[in-house]
Amino acid sequence: MKKALFVDHQFHQKTRSADFFVDILRAAFDVQSYYLEPERQPDDGVLNAAAGVDIVILWQMDFLAPLFSAMGKPVIVIPMFDGSGGMPDVHWMFARKARFLNFSLVLNERIRMAGCKTMLLRYFPEPADEEKLPHFDKFDAFFWQRRPDHGIDFRLVDTLLGGELDSLHLHNAPDIVGNFVPTLPERTRYKFTQSTWFKDRAGYANCLNKANVFIAPRVAEGIGMALLEAMAAGKLVLAHDAPTNNEYISNWFNGILFNKNAPSAIQIRNHASRIARAGWRTVVEGRKQWLSSHSAIIEWVDKAETPPAIDMDHSVFLRDLWYSYYASLDEYVSFITRRLTVLGELSDLPYHRLLDALGEAQAEQIDPSLQLRDCALGSNGVLDLTNTDDRFIGEGWSNAEPEWRWAVGNRSEIHFSGLDAGEGRVRTCFTASSLPQLGKWVQCTILLNEQIVHEERIKPGWADYHFEFDAELLRHENRFVLCFDKATALPTDNRRLSVCFKQFNFSLDNS
Incomplete structure (x- = not known):
């Protein structure tokens, strides 16, 4: 059995949000997980861990792909749209020796057009039993205010649904530090409750299960687990019109898409039951396709090519790459410019293509x-x-x-x-x-x-x-x-x- 190193962000060691994918890999590979913390110094231990395995798999940490390719390791990258959707083409060209698995159609096409080998995935959770689906004789909404700084906040939800709801529960636990206390309108027709934390996940789930309307908490998603789980539970789902939200939701068919920059009141009472049921059916059919794709995922990973190793000090390369990437996009592009020789070796592209991708004027042939x-x-x-x-x-x-x-x-x-x-x-x-x-x-x-x-x-x-x-x-x-x-x-x-x-x-x- 091949040995695989699964490299992930430290935060996911707590949330276990990548476990569903690791479980698929464990069916065919001996998987060792290694977690990195961006807030800390570069961890050279990941180099030693990679040296002892047959393949390296990066969950979101796509900027590290050239490092492991330079070590001569087959690399699989699973990027996320919310984290890497705005990266320049040269970022993907730097990882052309790797193979990609994408949960976003938009990101999949972007990476494919950069000349990388990529496979599109569509994840769906286990759907609820039909007899357990919620009714819509009243409208109880749940909203986790995760990124109010991005415009998905209580005020937006009240603008969209304030005239339709019977109750709204606000879980006011932002991902960022700040004072985001909601200001209630002088008159509301709905009952308002809120929470700031739960003792355990069961408390969160119990509160969420009381709702039949769910507002996706972020502007964009990597996979959109919360949105998909709400659809799987038969809730009416509303989300901002951006990937991957709009790659699962067909507006007013199996969910509702809104524009956070131009919000207006939405009338849901005559459509909620139909739309929510269509969302649930989307998950029912999608779950079958997701399960049938597991063998193709294993084969895609197993057949990843082994690139030729590049003679360099990989520890120095890691530190330069790490500090540049987490400093700013400008610093990261400057790093790639400094490493133009390595970029050429890893991409197998003519230099005029690489220079164009670095954002400069088009090179004239x-x-x-x-x-x-x-x-x-x-x-x-x-x-x-x-x-x-x-x-x-x-x-x-x-x-x-x-x-x-x-x-x-x-x-x-x-x-x-x-x-x-x-x-x-x-x-x-x-x-x-x-x-x-x-x-x-x-x-x-x-x-x-x-x-x-x-x-x-x-x-x-x-x-x-x-x-x-x-x-x-x-x-x-x-x-x-x-x-x-x-x-x-x-x-x-x-x-x-x-x-x-x-x-x-x-x-x-x-x-």
């Missing part, structure tokens, strides 16, 4: 026979960036200044021709200085005709930087793309600056 530029170097092999003649200059540069030219943003292009593209090496030297406000250094990656030829940290203060590349990489017209992991505007200059350059010097070594 030049056909030398049709679009040759007048960008020939002189006999001395010097490309002077301070020259006001811009024939070498592509996108991402300032105008020439008396002693330098700034790279603007995170990517700049240089075009040149005139070097003899024979055998041997081309020695290159450039003079540059990074913007002091960006810290001790700026990581610079240089691509020649879509091949990485140099990576180095450029420091504040003028210095010469040297590298070489094979002359075989040269074409009739050549393009340098310079990528920088940092750029910022200054109080006196609204351009996003990174590094300033004086010149490039090229010389051929045919020895």
Whole structure:
């Protein structure tokens, strides 16, 4: 039996919300769970745990996929729309060696279009017996105010259903810290009760079971367990119109979708029983399909490909990845920019695709026979960036200044021709200085005709930087793309600056 490492968020060790999926895996794999805490330091122990298994399975922790792929481990990723639905394409390209299992159609298509192997799943819980379904001679609603900061709050519920309900129970236990005491309207036709905590899960379930109307508590969901369990119990379910809510609910057929940004009163009394029963039937049929999909899930996991390992310090990679991801999206994209070589190895994509995915201007594919530029170097092999003649200059540069030219943003292009593209090496030297406000250094990656030829940290203060590349990489017209992991505007200059350059010097070594 293959050994599998199931890597999950520490919070789920308490909620056990992933247990239903782990139980499926245990039918075919020896599963060891490992929980990570984002609030703490990176845990190198997960590397040792991964080293001893045949496959790594990531529940929501999709940003770690490239780490385990670089270790040469088959990786399965189960991302969630509410956590990763807004990630840029390059995030998924970084994980192209992994296989995905998606509970969201929207996320599944997004990942598939990024070139990843993915399988769509549709989870459904066990439905209640038909004779136990609630009646709708009165309307008793339950609402857990989990994320009032996102606009799903008591005021919204009162606007939507205040004129229809007989009672409303508010479980006022937000996921965030803050004072979210509800303000009751001066006149309400419904009985209002609330709770702030329960001694155990049974207390919560007992309160929930008294209701026949359920308002989904969050804007978007990963799977939508609470919503699906309410449908399975035969309740009338209302949810904000976003994935995965709207991937299970067909509006006014098996549930009701609303827009939190434009709420208006909803009349449910003439439709509740029909809609709630259709929601229950959705779960009845969906449960059969979910159970029949288990064998396909096992096969999908079992056949995950083993990628070639990348020779690197995986502990250093983990720490850099961890701190960057949890710092901000900008820091995470900067990390990927610094690791462009690894990204190329893990994605098997041409660099122009990766650069486009990093959010920069689309790289132009030049056909030398049709679009040759007048960008020939002189006999001395010097490309002077301070020259006001811009024939070498592509996108991402300032105008020439008396002693330098700034790279603007995170990517700049240089075009040149005139070097003899024979055998041997081309020695290159450039003079540059990074913007002091960006810290001790700026990581610079240089691509020649879509091949990485140099990576180095450029420091504040003028210095010469040297590298070489094979002359075989040269074409009739050549393009340098310079990528920088940092750029910022200054109080006196609204351009996003990174590094300033004086010149490039090229010389051929045919020895």
